[in-house]
Amino acid sequence: MLIKSLIAVFLAAILTENYVLCKFLGICPFLGVSKKLNTAFGMSVAVTFVMVLATAVTFPIYTYILVPAGIEYLQTVLFILIIAGLVQLVEIILKKYIPSLYQSLGIYLPLITTNCAVLGVTMLVLQKVDGTTLYNYTYLHALVNAFGAGIGFMVAMVMFAGVRGRLESADIPKSLKGLPITLVSAALVSLSFLGFAGVVDKLIPLS
Amino acid sequence: MRRKISAKAILIPTISLFLICLVVTALLALTNNVTADKIGENEQASKEQSMQNVCPEAKSFDEIDKDVLYLGKDSDGNPVGYAISTATQGYGGQVKVMTGIDTNGSIIGVDVFYNDDETPGLGKNTSNEKFRDQYKGLNVDQDIVVSKDDTAGNAQTVDAVTSATISSRAVTKAVNEACRIYKEYTAKEAK
Amino acid sequence: MMEKRSLFKEFTKGIVKENPVLCLVLGTCPTLAVTTSATNAIGMGVAATLVLVCSNAVISALRKVIPDKVRIPAYITIIAGFVTIVQMLVKAFAPAINDSLGIYLPLIVVNCIILGRAEMYAGKNPVLPSILDGLGMGVGFTAALLCMGIIRELLGSGSIFGFQLMPVQILIFILPPGGFFVFGILIMLANKLNTRAGRKVKTTPCDGCPMAASCSQKAEKCGEKEATENVD
Numbered sequence: 350m351l352i353k354s355l356i357a358v359f360l361a362a363i364l365t366e367n368y369v370l371c372k373f374l375g376i377c378p379f380l381g382v383s384k385k386l387n388t389a390f391g392m393s394v395a396v397t398f399v400m401v402l403a404t405a406v407t408f409p410i411y412t413y414i415l416v417p418a419g420i421e422y423l424q425t426v427l428f429i430l431i432i433a434g435l436v437q438l439v440e441i442i443l444k445k446y447i448p449s450l451y452q453s454l455g456i457y458l459p460l461i462t463t464n465c466a467v468l469g470v471t472m473l474v475l476q477k478v479d480g481t482t483l484y485n486y487t488y489l490h491a492l493v494n495a496f497g498a499g500i501g502f503m504v505a506m507v508m509f510a511g512v513r514g515r516l517e518s519a520d521i522p523k524s525l526k527g528l529p530i531t532l533v534s535a536a537l538v539s540l541s542f543l544g545f546a547g548v549v550d551k552l553i554p555l556s
Numbered sequence: 557m558r559r560k561i562s563a564k565a566i567l568i569p570t571i572s573l574f575l576i577c578l579v580v581t582a583l584l585a586l587t588n589n590v591t592a593d594k595i596g597e598n599e600q601a602s603k604e605q606s607m608q609n610v611c612p613e614a615k616s617f618d619e620i621d622k623d624v625l626y627l628g629k630d631s632d633g634n635p636v637g638y639a640i641s642t643a644t645q646g647y648g649g650q651v652k653v654m655t656g657i658d659t660n661g662s663i664i665g666v667d668v669f670y671n672d673d674e675t676p677g678l679g680k681n682t683s684n685e686k687f688r689d690q691y692k693g694l695n696v697d698q699d700i701v702v703s704k705d706d707t708a709g710n711a712q713t714v715d716a717v718t719s720a721t722i723s724s725r726a727v728t729k730a731v732n733e734a735c736r737i738y739k740e741y742t743a744k745e746a747k
Numbered sequence: 748m749m750e751k752r753s754l755f756k757e758f759t760k761g762i763v764k765e766n767p768v769l770c771l772v773l774g775t776c777p778t779l780a781v782t783t784s785a786t787n788a789i790g791m792g793v794a795a796t797l798v799l800v801c802s803n804a805v806i807s808a809l810r811k812v813i814p815d816k817v818r819i820p821a822y823i824t825i826i827a828g829f830v831t832i833v834q835m836l837v838k839a840f841a842p843a844i845n846d847s848l849g850i851y852l853p854l855i856v857v858n859c860i861i862l863g864r865a866e867m868y869a870g871k872n873p874v875l876p877s878i879l880d881g882l883g884m885g886v887g888f889t890a891a892l893l894c895m896g897i898i899r900e901l902l903g904s905g906s907i908f909g910f911q912l913m914p915v916q917i918l919i920f921i922l923p924p925g926g927f928f929v930f931g932i933l934i935m936l937a938n939k940l941n942t943r944a945g946r947k948v949k950t951t952p953c954d955g956c957p958m959a960a961s962c963s964q965k966a967e968k969c970g971e972k973e974a975t976e977n978v979d
Binding site for chain 2 (some may be wrong): 783784807812813814816821824825827828831832835836838839840842846847849867903904916917918922
C-alpha cells in the first residue's frame with residue numbers, strides 16, 4: 350500500500366498534476382530557458398534538486414514548528430526565505446567543492462529563487478496532507494511528490510525544447526515570431542497533457 | 557572572497573536583515589490578531605450554511621466529532637439527521653463535501669462546499685444541483701459508484717458530470733467515506 | 748522635486764508602453780493560471796497591485812538603509828510580508844476570492860513583476876514616484892489580466908463576470924491550453940501595435956525572457972554559460 354501510494358503520487362506529479370502544463374507554475378523558465386535542449390535539461394536538474402531539498406526542509410518546519418506554535422501565517426515569508434537561503438547555500442557549496450557541477454548547474458541556481466514552481470511545490474504539498482482521507486500523506490510522500498514535480502518539470506522542458514527546435518526552421522508569420530508562436534505551441538503541448546487525466550487513478554487504484 | 561572580512565561588513569547586513577524580519581513578523585502577528593477572528597467566523601458561517609443545506613430540517617447542530625460529524629436536531633431537540641464533512645483528492649486538488657444522512661441511514665443531501673481547484677466548467681460543475689441531487693435517497697449500506705465505473709450492476713449509481721469523471725468520482729468517494737463514518741458512529745451508539 | 752507631468756508619466760508608462768504582462772512579459776504564471784474568469788482576474792490584479800504599491804513604497808523609503816549585499820533577501824522579506832497581510836485581509840473580508848485564487852495568492856511573492864520593480868525602480872527612486880510606478884504597473888497588470896479573463900470566460904463559459912451571454916461554450920479556453928493560446932495571441936497583438944508605433948519589439952528569446960528583469964543582477968543572459976559571477 351505504501352509503495353503503491355508512493356508510485357501513484359510520483360506519477361500524478363509528473364503527468365496529471367504537471368506543474369508547468371497543468372498548474373501554470375514555473376512558466377518563466379519554461380519559456381525562457383527552453384530554447385536549447387541542454388540548457389533545458391540543466392535547468393530542470395537544478396529545479397528538481399532544489400524542490401526536493403526545499404520540501405525536505407520546509408515540510409518538517411511547518412508540521413513541527415509552525416503548526417504547534419500556531420503561527421501558520423508566517424508560512425509564506427519563512428518558505429521563501431528558506432528557499433532563497435538554500436539556493437545560496439547550494440551554490441556556495443557547489444562552487445567550492447564540486448566546481449564541475451557548478452559549471453553546468455550554477456548559473457541556473459539563482460534563477461530558481463524566484464521560480465514559483467519551487468514555492469508552489471512546498472506549499473501545495475501541505476494542502477494535500479490535511480486534504481486526503483485516501484491514505485496517510487507522510488513526509489516520504491511529500492519528498493516523492495517534490496521529486497515527481499521536478500521530473501514533471503523536466504519532461505515538460507525537454508519536450509518543449511524539442512518542439513522549439515523544430516520551430517526554428519519553420520516559416521512563421523512575422524507578427525507571430527518569437528514569444529507568440531512559443532506560447533501557441535505551448536498550448537498544443539499542454540493540450541497533450543490533458544489526455545493524461547485519470548490515467549493514474551486507473552493504473553493504480555488506491556481504494 | 558579572499559579579502560579580509562571585517563566584522564562590520566558581516567554584522568551590518570545581518571542586523572539590518574534581522575530587523576526587517578522582526579518588523580515584518582510583528583506586522584504579520586498584528587494583522588493576524590485583527591483578522592483571525594473574522595476568518596474563523598467566515599469558516600464557521602460557511603460550514604453552518606453547508607450543514608443547513610444538507611440537513612434542512614435541523615434547527616441546531618451538536619458537535620460529535622469536531623470538523624467531521626455533527627448531529628442535527630429540530631426545534632424540540634429530536635435528532636433529525638447527521639451532517640458529515642469529508643474531503644478527497646479531486647482533479648486539481650482537494651474536494652470537500654458535506655453529506656447529510658437522516659436517522660434511517662438514507663442520504664438527504666450532498667453539498668460540495670469546496671471544489672475551487674477543479675476545472676471551471678467541468679469539475680466545478682459537481683457543485684451543481686443536478687449532479688448533487690442524484691445522491692438524495694440513496695442509502696448508506698451499499699457503496700455508491702459513478703455509473704461509468706459500474707461493472708457489477710450496482711444498484712446505487714450516479715451519473716458523472718460530463719467530461720468530469722474524476723471530480724465526480726472524488727465527490728462520490730467523499731460521500732461513501734461519509735457513509736462509512738455514519739455507520740461506524742451508529743454501530744458504536746447501538747452498543 | 749519632480750514635475751507633475753513626469754510623475755504622471757511614471758504612472759501611465761506601466762499601463763501601455765511598458766505593460767508588465769504584454770510588453771515586458773513578466774508575471775506569466777498568474778496571468779495564465781487565474782484568468783479563467785474575469786472576476787478572478789480582477790481579484791488577482793487588485794491583490795497584486797496592493798502588494799506592488801506597498802512594497803514599492805517601503806522599499807523605496809528604506810533604500811538607503813538596506814545594505815546592498817542583502818537587498819534581495821530584504822526585498823523578498825518585505826514583499827512576502829505584504830503578500831501575507833493581503834492574503835489575511837482577503838481571507839477575512841472576501842473569502843470567496845481567496846478560495847478561487849487558492850495557491851496563486853501567496854505565490855504573488857514570486858511574481859517577477861514585484862521583485863522586478865523593487866530591483867529596477869523602487870530601490871533607486873524616491874517614494875512618490877515609486878508608489879506611482881507601482882500603481883501604474885499594477886493597473887497595467889490588472890488590465891492585461893482582465894483582458895485575458897474576459898476573453899477566456901466569454902469563449903470558455905459563455906459568460907462575463909458570471910452573467911451568461913452566449914449559449915455556446917468552447918471549454919478548451921478555460922483549460923490550460925486555452926490560456927497559453929489566448930496569451931500568445933494577445934502578445935502578438937501587442938507586438939503588432941508596438942511595431943506600428945515604432946517601438947522596439949521583444950522577439951528574441953532573451954529579451955522576452957521573463958526572468959530578465961528580476962534576475963538581471965544575477966544572469967546577464969539567461970541560458971548562457973558565462974552569465975553569473977555575483978555571489979561573494
